[in-house]
Amino acid sequence: MSSNLLTALQRSLDIECEHISELDIQEHEFSAKFEKKMKKLVQRREKPYFELISTAGRRAACVIVILAAISASVFSVKAVREAVYDFIVKHFADHDEVSAICDDDCPQTIQDEYYISNLPNGFTETEYGKDSVSLYTVYTADNDKFIMFEQYVKLSYNVLIDNEHTSLDIYTDSDEQTYSIYESYEDHTIIWDNGEYVFEISGNLNKDEMLELCRSIKIK
Numbered sequence: 001m002s003s004n005l006l007t008a009l010q011r012s013l014d015i016e017c018e019h020i021s022e023l024d025i026q027e028h029e030f031s032a033k034f035e036k037k038m039k040k041l042v043q044r045r046e047k048p049y050f051e052l053i054s055t056a057g058r059r060a061a062c063v064i065v066i067l068a069a070i071s072a073s074v075f076s077v078k079a080v081r082e083a084v085y086d087f088i089v090k091h092f093a094d095h096d097e098v099s100a101i102c103d104d105d106c107p108q109t110i111q112d113e114y115y116i117s118n119l120p121n122g123f124t125e126t127e128y129g130k131d132s133v134s135l136y137t138v139y140t141a142d143n144d145k146f147i148m149f150e151q152y153v154k155l156s157y158n159v160l161i162d163n164e165h166t167s168l169d170i171y172t173d174s175d176e177q178t179y180s181i182y183e184s185y186e187d188h189t190i191i192w193d194n195g196e197y198v199f200e201i202s203g204n205l206n207k208d209e210m211l212e213l214c215r216s217i218k219i220k
Contacts, residue, residue, distance in 0.1 A: 086193035087180065096161045096168075098180075098191065100198045102154035107196055110135060114151050114199065118216035120209065123147060147203040147213065157198040161189065171211065179214060181207065190214055 090097040109132045119139060127138035133156040139147040161182055166189075169181040182189040187204040192214060201213055 086178070087191070091163070094162065094164045096163045098157075098159050098161060100152075100154035100157040100193060106154045108153060108155070109133060110151065110153060110197075112196070113220045114149075114197070114217045115220055116147070116149050116201075116213050116216055117218045118212065119147070120205070145204055147201065147205070149213075149217070150200040150202075152198045152200070154193070154198055159200075173211075173215065177215075179211065181210075183207065 086101055088099050088101060110130065113130070113135060115137065116139070120141075122141040122143070123139040123145070124141075125137055126140045127136075129136050134150065134152045136148060136150045139149075162184075163182075166182045166184045169183065170178060171181055172178045177192060177194070180191045182191075187202060188207055188210045189200065189202045190210055191198065191200050193199075199214070199217065201210060203210055203213070205213075
């Protein structure tokens with residue numbers, strides 16, 4: 001390649017770089033839904049068995065290893081499978097796997113859409129998403145407070161919850177509705193089943209305020 005051509009290419013690259021540096025590039029802000037899913041993914045990647053469960057081709061090996069680990073108490077499993085009101089919770093040393101109990105009458109898709117009818121002052125809806133089996137809505141306030149409301153059909157609900165940094169409390173209100181409350185030093189996640197759907201509300205309000213949000217959900 002001639003020296004003239006190399007010089008021309010270098011000059012072209014210099015001009016392009018100068019153009020890029022002059023652009024007003026703003027930092028992208030990811031959605032709360034994305035951040036929450038990424039947080040769960042990072043937590044999963046930190047687990048010693050992630051490489052086994054991260055691909056479908058390794059699921060058989062995963063089952064064998066987990067069964068062996070359980071028998072050897074490697075994971076210190078509290079209870080392999082335990083019914084907690086309307087949910088099945090698999091307890092491991094550092095996380096719970098929560099799934100819903102579904103009978104033949106469970107809706108297969110989102111037919112009735114719910115929302116939080118009594119938001120605290122200052123909160124506005126900033127994000128919304130929906131598919132056939134789930135939906136979510138994010139509400140934020142200027143003081144860095146957030147609320148995330150999720151609705152699922154029972155068959156699609158399966159989550160991993162860190163139990164090393166959270167405590168679980170079961171609360172039943174005067175209407176006999178039971179709530180599973182996962183509390184950490186910075187936020188709460190409350191899960192419940194109204195007989196048709198599973199709901200989850202996460203936020204950094206106090207527990208009483210979060211329970212009020214749960215009791216305020218209505219059909220749109």
